[in-house]
Amino acid sequence: MHEEQTFSLLDGITSGRLDLLLLAVPAGAPGLVELPLFDEDFVLVTPRGHTLAGRADLPREVLRDLDLLLLDEGHCLRDQALDICREAGRVPGGPVTTSAAGLSTLVQLVGGGMGVTLLPDTAVDVEATRAVGLSTARFTGPAPSRRIALAMRSGAARQGEFEELAEALRGVLGGLPVRIVR
Incomplete structure (x- = not known):
C-alpha cells in the first residue's frame, strides 16, 4: 500500500510498479480501466x-x-x-x-x-x-462532488480479483457520507 500524489500513482501503474489504484477519476491516463466505487x-x-x-x-x-x-x-x-x-x-x-x-x-x-x-x-x-x-x-443540490474508483491497467491479469475487491468495498462503504456507484 502506497500513498502518493496522483501523477506518481499513474506513473507507477503504467510502469508496472503498481497494480491497482484508489483515486478520484477520471484519471486522464490512457489504458486504464476504472471501477467506480462512490x-x-x-x-x-x-x-x-x-x-x-x-x-x-x-x-x-x-x-x-x-x-x-x-x-x-x-x-x-x-x-x-x-x-x-x-x-x-x-x-x-x-x-x-x-x-x-x-x-x-x-x-x-x-x-x-x-x-x-x-x-x-x-x-x-x-x-x-x-x-x-x-x-x-453545505452546498445546495447538486453539490459539487467527485467520484472515487479503483483503476487498473487494461487487460490486467487480476482484473476479476480487482472487480471482486471493488464490489466488496462498495459493500462496506454504507456508513460513510457517499453515494455508492456500480
Missing part, C-alpha cells in the same frame, strides 16, 4: 463564526470571492477544488491566500482564521472535527 460531495470548511458557517444552502457562487486555502501544487484535491471554483465563476488566479502540504495543516490554517477550504465529505469527520475552531457549510 461519489462524494464537497463541503466548505470555515472558521467558527464565519458568515457562512453552519449553512446548508450555499450556492456555488459563494466560492468566487472567498479567501481560499488549498493543498500544494501536485495534489489532485487542489485541482478538484480549483475546478469547482472555476465552475462557480471564480476568476483563474483568484485569491488563494495560502497552500499547505497536507489536510491537517490546511484545516488548522482555516481554524486560525486564514481563510476557508473545500474538503470531501469523507474527510470532514477525520480532519475537521479534530481541529479547533472550525465549522462546515
Whole structure:
C-alpha cells in the first residue's frame, strides 16, 4: 500500500510498479480501466463564526470571492477544488491566500482564521472535527462532488480479483457520507 500524489500513482501503474489504484477519476491516463466505487460531495470548511458557517444552502457562487486555502501544487484535491471554483465563476488566479502540504495543516490554517477550504465529505469527520475552531457549510443540490474508483491497467491479469475487491468495498462503504456507484 502506497500513498502518493496522483501523477506518481499513474506513473507507477503504467510502469508496472503498481497494480491497482484508489483515486478520484477520471484519471486522464490512457489504458486504464476504472471501477467506480462512490461519489462524494464537497463541503466548505470555515472558521467558527464565519458568515457562512453552519449553512446548508450555499450556492456555488459563494466560492468566487472567498479567501481560499488549498493543498500544494501536485495534489489532485487542489485541482478538484480549483475546478469547482472555476465552475462557480471564480476568476483563474483568484485569491488563494495560502497552500499547505497536507489536510491537517490546511484545516488548522482555516481554524486560525486564514481563510476557508473545500474538503470531501469523507474527510470532514477525520480532519475537521479534530481541529479547533472550525465549522462546515453545505452546498445546495447538486453539490459539487467527485467520484472515487479503483483503476487498473487494461487487460490486467487480476482484473476479476480487482472487480471482486471493488464490489466488496462498495459493500462496506454504507456508513460513510457517499453515494455508492456500480
